[in-house]
Amino acid sequence: MSWETERLEKAKQIIEMYPQKRSALGPLLYLAQDKDGYISNESIVEISGLIGITEVQVQSVASFYSMYKQEPTGKFLLSVCKSISCEISNSSDVINSVKNFTGLSNNETDDENFFTYESVECIGACGGAPAIQVNYETVEGLTPDKAVDLCKWLKEEEPEIVVADELQDKFGGVKSFDWAIADNNGATSPVPGFQTYDTSKEKK
Amino acid sequence: MNEKVTFTVDGKQLEGKQGQLLIEACEDSGIHIPRFCWHKRLDPVGMCRMCLVEIDTPRGKALVPSCTTQVSEELIVETESDTVKKAQEGVLEFLLINHPLDCPICDKAGECPLQDQTMAYGPGESRFIEEKRHFEKPIPVSDIVLLDRERCILCARCTRFSDEISGDPLIEFIQRGNKTQVNTFPDEPFKSYFSGNTVQICPVGALTATSYRFKARPWDLKKVSSTCNCCSLGCSVELNVSQNKMLRILGEDNEFTNQGWLSDKGRYNFEYLHSENRLLNIHSRENEDYQTINISDAIEKIKDKIKDLDNPEIKFIVGANSTNEEYFAINKFANSLNRNEFLSKDKSNVYFADDHIHNGYFSEEYTNATFEDLDNSDAIVVWAEDIKDNLPVLFLRIKKAVKNGVKLVVFGHTNTALESLADLYLGAEIVSNNFELKTSLSNIQELKNIIDSKKVTTIIGKSTPLQKKDSLDTLINHLQKVSDLKIFNCFSKANTFGAIQHIDQIKGLNEFCTEYENSNKNIVFTIGANPVNSSFFGSKIKDILEDTDYVISLDIFKNETTELADLILPTTAFGEKEGTITNMEMRVMKQNKILPDPGSTLSEWEYLIMIAQSLGKDINYDSVNELNSELASQFTKTEALPTFDNLNKPSNLFGILNQKEINLNIKDIDQDSPSLLMVKRLYGDSSTQINSPSISMLGSERFIELSEFTLDKYGIESNVATLTQGSSSIFVNIKLNNLLPDNLVLAPINRRGFEKLDSTKDFDLKETKNMKDLSVN
Structure with missing residues (x-):
């Protein structure tokens, strides 16, 4: 039994939301990712027991979606968009500057487990291209230099919580429109924050 | 579902059933x-x-996969148009992007759908010049x-x-896109009783x-159709032989029995045929040693022995x-001894070596079920020995029926x-540890x-x-009273039904033990039994x-029983x-012969x-055909006698019901x-299995099953324990099974290490804490 009681309790609540146990697989994988920063084999075994499907079926889903991480992720996950809108707004320069600063290539994590770098498909910020996400908190209108500043700041400050609006003020440029949710609490880890499932902590 | 529809394929009018898949409907009409x-x-x-085929839609012609399209009235289909051909060439070119061209060393080559269809429908050349994807090859997904x-x-x-079919999804697609691969979860091998079927249905040489x-x-x-004898289900198989060696057994799609599937035991339990341990000569015990003798000496020996012992009882x-x-021949021979000289009439002298045999429900008041009835009934009621382990393909049939909505009790x-x-x-709550019904069945509302x-x-x-037959009678009487009942008598071993059909009066080993009198002179034949x-x-x-006395x-192997024999006759x-x-x-x-003796x-x-002839009996058969035609004539339905010719x-390739x-x-x-x-259990230590190297290790796992309550009772916290009985003790793994009642421990009877256990005696179970407690015996 690798999961703590609190997490198991949460898992049971999630499972009860669905008519069939196996439908709870997606959110349970976020719970697993919240625990270790990635989907560990122990968590796969745990989930398979909870919803009565085999381990390999869990792994099949977990390995299909790229936001379920199969390897431990650093403290900050840097996702730079490489899709068409960002690409024509010179995202390749942003990508190169982030890569140069961190010394990482795609899907790599540094030795200190601090940064993980990935270039991703469209993150829905075309109006403010090029854009980057830090732990899924979006910053728009980036330049190569600002991107390096952002990385340096993360390195020096090591913020416990990153919030999109704060990052935008510090490092962002043109913003498409005010799309962010009003009471965004920010992200405490490179796990997609879904308050319903308690995978992001309260800010206060 | 059975409504007919008419549709057109390549200009030809065809008939299909409403709801049928296009690919299947075409196949039925001879279009591949x-x-x-x-x-x-x-x-x-x-x-x-x-x-992909081309069909007419309201928006013009469209390519659709015929395996997911249902036939409908006036559907117009093209299977050989230029568009279809181009699509097929394209699909094959894509499939061959990453498929290695290692046909010369691939086992599938020669019967490979990908190879054949590339020849028939492929583009001839590929535009792909990049490197193909690479994986470690091959990886074991299970022991076999x-x-x-x-x-x-x-x-x-x-x-x-x-x-869908076997219900043990231990292999799945992992990753996605170009990285997609079939794999197992780490340390969770594809341990299935049916894994061999995936090898047979793989359209390439991947499995x-x-x-x-x-x-x-x-x-x-060289190939011949036959019938598997691993359990009493009668799966149709194809035996594949090369240079007088059995190399492979494939499942044949027999609509009535196995529907194409086989258990791994049925599929891989054949290497023993060519084992160096096979008995190939007649062995006669002389003092302590066995000597090889020839057939005429052996027959002479038996004849002399019967004479010497002066009217012995022969069983x-x-x-x-x-x-x-x-x-049939055993019956003839046994009867000739029974009626004339050696035994009194009221005693049978043939005993069947399966402890689960009982009187069954064969009389006219009961209706015998067929496997089709499983699909056509409203409910299936099971009370028998473990179906999955003893009649594995019947488990698949039950699973299929349940999937189609039949209720299972x-x-x-x-x-x-x-x-x-x-x-x-x-x-x-309903069945006691002694396998008796605890409550009246009419009181169970869900039932x-x-x-x-x-x-x-x-x-x-x-x-x-x-288990007492009374308990089964109670259930059958109840079902007979409240429902429209058909009955499978569940005797799981190979040709049990042949034995009880053709031997006039057959008894069990219990009767053998009680009827044996050691004051008499005795001769016992054991025939293919251990x-x-x-x-x-x-x-x-x-x-x-x-x-x-003699x-x-x-038998085909030396085993625990032949060790006690004075004369061993090797059989086919x-x-x-x-x-x-x-x-x-x-x-x-029909079982067919494809290997020489x-x-x-x-x-x-x-x-x-x-032997009968040497004793002067009037039993004359020169060939198995003669035996067959005589035994076939004794069946009741004369219009469908199971003769070889028929x-x-x-x-009649899939058998005759009679x-x-x-x-x-x-x-x-x-x-x-x-x-x-x-x-x-399905796998064990039978001499055929331990002499088939590919599957011999599958029966080696030592485990017992028990519920959490029982586990607590013995104070065991780990998953290993030592099972002790008298002077013998076995180190066993523990499988938790909370469906088991309190105080019941399930152990396999046919495993190495368990042979000394006596289920009627007390035993003790202790937690194994360290290696010192581990005694291998």
């Missing part, structure tokens, strides 16, 4: 559409796109199946089989079996692997594998809802040798055989003899008739079920 992922017995997925992921074309046949890798090319194989213990013809303790399929599992005035098929047999190892009465029988064993085995067998729905099916082996009937007709009067006279064993329940 190429495919990789579609399989008649699996749900369609439309993954490979090879079966290997996976080469480079060859895999991701058709999902294997993963769908393991999910291979250890037993067949690099052994032969398909075009060198036969028969196993389940003989053909109907052999049982399972009565407890031995069929816990069926619980997840069951609508109603009646365990500890009432499922069976009352419904069409019910029941699979009924003793869960343990010690009761010393596999029976509840093993130790008693061992004592008896040691006391017997023991003659007809599966694939080496022609004959018929009867399965549990009373379907008589090895060494100086003979068929059982040949030995027996020679069975060889194409319309009946014969059955007389069983078997009494309950006068003993309560103990808390140690010995059950037979």
Whole structure:
């Protein structure tokens, strides 16, 4: 039994939301990712027991979606968009500057487990291209230099919580429109924050 | 579903059934559409796109996969248009992007759908010049199946089989896009009783079996259809032989029985045929040693022995692997001894070596079920020994029926594998540890809802040798009263039904032990039976055989029983003899010969008739055909007699249903079920299995099953323990099974290490804390 009681309790609540146990697989994988920063084999075994499907079926889903991480992720996950809108707004320069600063290539994590770098498909910020996400908190209108500043700041400050609006003020440029949710609490880890499932902590 | 529709394919008017898939409807009318992922017995997925055809839609012509399109009235289909051809070429060019061109060293080459269809429909050349993807090759996904992921074309046949058909989805697609691969979870191998089927349905050489890798090319194989004798289901198989060696067994799609599938035991239990341990010569015990003698000396010896012993009692213990013809000959011979000289008339002298045999429900008031009835009934009621382990393909048939909406009721303790399929599992609350019903069945409301005035098929047999027949009678009488009932008598061993059909009065080993009188002079024949190892009465029988004046064993291997024999006659085995067998729905099916008799082996009937003739009996059969035509004439339905001629007709390839009067006279064993329940598992230590290297290790795992309550009672916290009984102790793994009632421990009867256990005696279970406690015995 690798999961703590609190997490198991949460898992049971999630499972009860669905008519069939196996439908709870997606959110349970976020719970697993919240625990270790990635989907560990122990968590796969745990989930398979909870919803009565085999381990390999869990792994099949977990390995299909790229936001379920199969390897431990650093403290900050840097996702730079490489899709068409960002690409024509010179995202390749942003990508190169982030890569140069961190010394990482795609899907790599540094030795200190601090940064993980990935270039991703469209993150829905075309109006403010090029854009980057830090732990899924979006910053728009980036330049190569600002991107390096952002990385340096993360390195020096090591913020416990990153919030999109704060990052935008510090490092962002043109913003498409005010799309962010009003009471965004920010992200405490490179796990997609879904308050319903308690995978992001309260800010206060 | 059965409404007819008319549609047009390539300008020809065809008929199909409403709702039928286009690919299947075309196939029925003789039009072959190429495919990789579609399989008649699996749900369609439309993954490979090879079966694209052009149909007329309101918006013009469109390419659609024919495996996911249903036929409808006035549908117009093109299967050979230029567009379809271009699509097929494109699909194949894509499939061959990553498929290695290693056909010269691939086992599948020569019978490979990808190879054949590339020849027939492929583009001829590829524009792809980049490097293909690489994986470690091959990786073992289980002890018997290997996976080469480079060859895999991701058709999902294997993963769908393991999910839909066998219900143990231990292989799945991992990753996605270009990285997609079939794999298992780390340290969770594809441990399935049915894994071999994935090898057979793989359309490329990605899945291979250890037993067949690099052994032969398909075009060198000699093939014959036959019937598997691993259990009494009667799966149709194709035997593949090259240079007089059995190399492979494939499942044939017999609509009535196995529908294409086989258990891994049925599929891989054949290497023993060519084992160096096979008995090839007649062995006669001289003082302490065995000497090889020839057949005429052996017959002379038997004749002399019978004369010397001066009217001895002659008894036969028969196993389940003989053909109907052999049982018929055994019966003739035994009867000739019985009626005339040696025995009084009221005693039978033939005993069947399966402890689970009981009188069954064969008389006219009961209706015998067929496998089709499983699909057509409203509910299935099971109370028998473990179906998944003893009749594996019947488990698949039950699973299929349940998937199609048939309700399943399972009565407890031995069929816990069926619980997840069951609508109603009646365990500890209804069935006692002694396998008696605790409450009146009419009081169970859920049962009432499922069976009352419904069409019910029941699979009924003793869960343990010690179960009393009264309990089964109660259930049958109740079902008979409230429902429209059809009955499967669940005797799981090979040709049990052939034995009870063709031997006038057959008894069990319990009767053998009670009727044996050591004050008499005794001769015992054991024919293809090893009761010393596999029976509840093993130790008693061992004592008896040691006391017997002369023991003659007809067998294919030396085993615990032949060790006690004075004369061992080597016999032919599966694939080496022609004959018929009867399965549990009373379907008589043909077993064919494709291998020569090895060494100086003979068929059982040949030995027996020679012995009979030397004793001056008037039993004359020169060939198995003569035996067959005589036994066939005794069946009741005269219009469909199971003669070789009839069975060889194409319309009867899958057997003939026929009946014969059955007389069983078997009494309950006068003993309560103990808390140690010995059950037979699919894999064990039978001499055929331990001499088949590919599967010999599958029966080596030592484990017991028990519930958490029982575990606590013995104070065990880890998953290993030591099972002690008297002077012997075994180190066992513990499998938790909370469906088991309190104080019941399930142990396998046919495993190495468990042979010394006596289920009727007390035992102790202790936690194994360190290696010092570990005693290997």
